[in-house]
Amino acid sequence: MLKAAEECSPKREGYKETKIGLLPTGWDVVSLEEISESSAPIRYGVVQIGPDTPGGVPIVPIKHIRRIGDVVLHRASPEIEGQYKGSRVQGGDLLLSVKGTIGEVGVVPEGFDGNIAREIARIRPKPCCDAQFLSLQIQAPQTQRRIDNLVVGSTRLEFSIHAVRDFMVALPPLPEQRKIAEILRTWDEALEQLTALRAAKEKRLVGLRAALLFGELRLNGQRRNWVPTRLGAVTHELTKRNGAKGLGRDFVMGVTKAEGVVPMREQTIAGDISRYKRLPPRAFAYNPMRINVGSIAMNEREDEVLVSPDYVVFACNAGGLDPDYLDHLRKTSWWAHYINSGGSGSVRQRTYYDDLAALKLPLPELDEQKAIATVLNTARADLAATEREIEAVTLQKRGLMQKLLTGEWRVPLDPSEPSASTEETEHAR
Numbered sequence: 567m568l569k570a571a572e573e574c575s576p577k578r579e580g581y582k583e584t585k586i587g588l589l590p591t592g593w594d595v596v597s598l599e600e601i602s603e604s605s606a607p608i609r610y611g612v613v614q615i616g617p618d619t620p621g622g623v624p625i626v627p628i629k630h631i632r633r634i635g636d637v638v639l640h641r642a643s644p645e646i647e648g649q650y651k652g653s654r655v656q657g658g659d660l661l662l663s664v665k666g667t668i669g670e671v672g673v674v675p676e677g678f679d680g681n682i683a684r685e686i687a688r689i690r691p692k693p694c695c696d697a698q699f700l701s702l703q704i705q706a707p708q709t710q711r712r713i714d715n716l717v718v719g720s721t722r723l724e725f726s727i728h729a730v731r732d733f734m735v736a737l738p739p740l741p742e743q744r745k746i747a748e749i750l751r752t753w754d755e756a757l758e759q760l761t762a763l764r765a766a767k768e769k770r771l772v773g774l775r776a777a778l779l780f781g782e783l784r785l786n787g788q789r790r791n792w793v794p795t796r797l798g799a800v801t802h803e804l805t806k807r808n809g810a811k812g813l814g815r816d817f818v819m820g821v822t823k824a825e826g827v828v829p830m831r832e833q834t835i836a837g838d839i840s841r842y843k844r845l846p847p848r849a850f851a852y853n854p855m856r857i858n859v860g861s862i863a864m865n866e867r868e869d870e871v872l873v874s875p876d877y878v879v880f881a882c883n884a885g886g887l888d889p890d891y892l893d894h895l896r897k898t899s900w901w902a903h904y905i906n907s908g909g910s911g912s913v914r915q916r917t918y919y920d921d922l923a924a925l926k927l928p929l930p931e932l933d934e935q936k937a938i939a940t941v942l943n944t945a946r947a948d949l950a951a952t953e954r955e956i957e958a959v960t961l962q963k964r965g966l967m968q969k970l971l972t973g974e975w976r977v978p979l980d981p982s983e984p985s986a987s988t989e990e991t992e993h994a995r
Contacts, residue, residue, distance in 0.1 A: 581973070586712070586734050590973040593738045598689055599731035601700075606690040608731050610664070611653040611682030616646045623647040624680035626655070628663045631672035631686065639680065647681050653688055654681050658697045660689040662704060664725040669713050671701045687730050699743035702750050703735050706971045707964060738973065745977045746970045753963040760956045767949040774945055775898050778938045779891075780928050792930050798923025800886035804849060804879040808842045808872055815839060819871045821851055823860035827871065842872040848889040849881040854916045858905050864893045878919045888932060890939035894946075895927065 581588050584595045602608055615625050622641030630637050655661070657676035663669060665685040682688055691697050703709055716729045737743070776782070781792055818839060820830040827845070836842075845851050845865050851873045852862035865871060873879065882889045895901055904925050905917060929935070969975035 584736075586736060587708075587972065589736050590738070590976065593736055593973055595734050596737050597731065598733050598735065601692050601695040601735075601737065602731075603690045603692055606659075606688070607652075608687055608689050608727065609653050610684050610727060611686050611688065612642060612647060612650045613684045614646070615640060615642045615683065617643075619643040624678075626661065626672075626674075626680060626682045626686060628667050628670055628683065628685050631661050631663060631670050634672060634678055635675040642681070650681055654679075655688055656690075658691070660691060660697050660700055660704075662687045662689060662725075662730065664727070664730060666723065668717050668723055668725050669704070669710050671704045673697050673701050687725075687727060689730075694740060695737060696740060696743040696747055698747040698751065700735065702747060702967065703737075703971050706967045708968065708972065709735065736972065741979050742977060745979055749970065749977060750963065750967065753959065753966065757956065757959055757963070760952060760959060764949065764952045764956060767945070767952055771942070771945045771949055774942060775894055778941060779895050779898060780900070781930070792928050794926040795886075795929040796923060797887075797925045797927055798920075800883050800927070800929070801880050801892075801923070802883060803919045804843070804846070804881055806844045807875070808840055808844060810840050812840065812842075813844075813870070813872050817869075817871045818842060819845070819851075819865075819873055821853060821861050821863045821873065821877070826863035827851070827865050827867065827873075830874075839872060841875040843875055843877060843879045844870055845873050845879050846870050846881065849879060850889075850892070851877045851879045852917075854878050854918050857917045857922075858915055860902070862896060864889055878917075878922070880919055880922075885932065887927075887929070888935040888939050890943060891935040892927075894939060894942045 580591055582591050586595055589595065599608060612625055619641050622643050624639035625642050625647070626634055626639060630639060655674045655678065657674055657678060659674040661672045661674065661682060663671075663685055664687045667685075689700070691700055704713075713725060713733070716733070717723050717725050738746070815832070815835055816829075818830045818835050819827045820834075821827055843851075847865055847868055847870065850862060850864050853874070853876065882892060906915075930938070970977065
């Protein structure tokens with residue numbers, strides 16, 4: 567039976583089965599200990615860092631593992647750090663988070679002189695291993711899944727130092743490592759540029775909201791006083807229920823700060839949804855106990871949906887308030903300040919419709935509201951386009967990592983590039 571199964575399974579020419587899967591015949595499978603310098607064995611960092619000490623030794627924490635050269639680090643006193651000389655780091659060292667947050671990876675920049683926290687393991691690669699390639703190999707989804715299988719602990723997760731040392735990785739010849747790292751670095755650079763662009767567009771949108779919604783910047787060039795208007799004068803509460811023969815369970819939605827109106831998980835939906843409230847298109851809904859953390863949204867769907875009977879649902883009056891204008895206004899710091907200072911309840915704040923209705927809005931005439939909303943919608947759509955591009959590039963990079971770091975796709979090497987020396991290809995012998 568086994569022989570028959572082997573004969574039926576496809577075999578790729580130039581590849582071999584290894585402990586971690588199918589790899590090219592020219593690649594090795596080695597442990598992290600085997601490719602680490604014997605003079606700098608893999609180890610944890612400083613256990614108790616102590617107070618920040620001016621002139622002390624910088625200590626890298628998990629949260630800055632990828633931004634070592636870009637942030638101000640906590641400094642331990644020379645007396646405390648001196649007890650952990652064996653975990654000091656230098657340029658080219660690879661850092662791996664092994665406690666709490668598992669699997670974060672960073673490479674120490676050249677010229678850095680410091681140490682690491684207890685939650686990080688230092689790996690100093692031998693010349694046969696490119697640090698950037700090793701970083702990518704550990705970040706790869708297929709590698710992260712294997713790490714997850716070795717994590718121990720129930721309350722405080724840990725990837726033990728022994729498991730780190732024994733952990734196996736795929737290692738091609740050094741020229742191929744460098745070429746793979748070079749290719750993937752271009753995708754990282756593209757993501758960095760897109761991330762910076764997204765931050766700039768977010769800042770622009772915040773600035774436009776502040777300027778347009780509070781009259782600092784007028785689209786028509788004129789300035790006149792806007793009459794403060796109670797929200798209750800230009801909106802109305804909606805209390806219509808679903809009923810016994812209303813919409814089905816597929817229409818039940820929840821409201822989150824990050825995603826707005828989204829389908830509710832089946833296990834959180836009540837057996838009887840007849841009391842659920844109807845939420846029409848371009849109407850608003852929120853949980854009165856969570857609006858203070860931003861959980862309010864406009865229904866941007868074309869169809870009416872259902873929300874929890876505990877939610878507050880309201881709509882804008884057709885001749886008084888543009889829904890898009892309000893949707894932008896609710897995302898300002900001015901709105902957040904009111905929500906967090908209003909409401910009722912001594913233990914946990916609840917903001918019902920009457921509480922919200924008392925809010926006085928900076929409100930221009932309806933035509934100007936719509937003009938302002940159009941400008942802000944354009945800026946928001948531009949930001950969303952960049953976010954979609956980041957998602958697409960991230961997905962493409964993950965797919966490319968899967969292909970390149972397993973050898974499924976081989977990279978072309980420059981014929982003029984010298985082959986790796988015998989010393990470099992002797993992987994930890």
